[in-house]
Amino acid sequence: xxxxxxxxxxxxxxxxxxPYAEQRSHMPKAFxxxxxxxxxxxxxxxxxxxxxxxSRNGFTEKINRSEKTSAVSSFRLGALxxxxxxxxxxxxxxxxxxxxxIPARRGFDYEHGGECDLIESAMExxxxxxxxxxxxxxxVDYDTGAWYYDLDIVNIMNIQQKEFSTNIFTEHExxxxxNQLAVLY
Numbered sequence: 001x002x003x004x005x006x007x008x009x010x011x012x013x014x015x016x017x018x019p020y021a022e023q024r025s026h027m028p029k030a031f032x033x034x035x036x037x038x039x040x041x042x043x044x045x046x047x048x049x050x051x052x053x054x055s056r057n058g059f060t061e062k063i064n065r066s067e068k069t070s071a072v073s074s075f076r077l078g079a080l081x082x083x084x085x086x087x088x089x090x091x092x093x094x095x096x097x098x099x100x101x102i103p104a105r106r107g108f109d110y111e112h113g114g115e116c117d118l119i120e121s122a123m124e125x126x127x128x129x130x131x132x133x134x135x136x137x138x139x140v141d142y143d144t145g146a147w148y149y150d151l152d153i154v155n156i157m158n159i160q161q162k163e164f165s166t167n168i169f170t171e172h173e174x175x176x177x178x179n180q181l182a183v184l185y
Contacts, residue, residue, distance in 0.1 A: 001162065002084050003046045005030065005155040005169055006077055011054040013147045016184075020054060027052070027059070029132065030155050030169035034066040043162075045072040045084070078152050079135055079180075080122065089125040089158045093118070093135060093180050101137025101150070103182050122178035125158040130169070132156075135180035149184055 009027060011020065033048050051063035074083045079098035083090040095105040095118040105118035123131045133154045140147055155169040165171065 001044055001046065001159045002072065002082075002089060003033070003048075003157045003159055003164070003168065004077060004082075005033065005048040005050070007031065007050045007052070007153040007155075008078075009052045009054060009059075009151045009153075011149050013149075014056060015054050016149070020056075023059075024054060024151065028170075029134075029153050032170055033166040033168065034064075035166060043068045044070045047077075077154060080133060080154060082156070087127065089156065091122045091125070091131065091133065091156065091178075093120055093122045093133065093178065095119065098135070098137055099139060101139060101182075102184075103138075105180065105182070118180075122180075123176045125156060125176065127158055127160045129175045130155070130157045130172070131176040131178070132174040133178045133180075136182060136184060138184045 007029070009024060011024070031048070031050055046066065046068050048066045049063060050061065053060050053062055072084055074081070076082070076097055079093055079095065081092045081094050081097070095101070098105070106115045107118040107120065108114070109116040122133050125131050133156070134152065136149070136151045138147060138149050155174070157168055159168070
């Protein structure tokens, strides 16, 4: 079974520097999962999504939801492509799914020669391994022209048992980490 927790923190231009950046640095990188109700239904994937907005008045949690599904093999989660195989889980960071975050992340296409959008292997998780992927970006709201910033933290665990603690992401540090962090102006 695959369990993911996607934490998205968003802020505007007015919260870019100190003391707001320091406040963000103290935000948890993992949260306790909502109570999972075990059932006889086949569950292959549990996802937890937390969306937080930072303003000059502090942090406001806008979304905190959890979902369960079955028969998940390949899917996107934010800027990640996840391939869930029977014994392992392969995760790629794909700039093409990052909504054109600035600055652009570029790679090299060896087959055709030349630059291309960055697609790279973030990690492979084997049974009972826990991984954390962190990436960021700067975006423009095309309706208002205002800049905003995102920090995404994705915790993933490839769990082999049906019963597990709601603290799986908070009780210890990840076995593997991947960061795709750019300097944001």
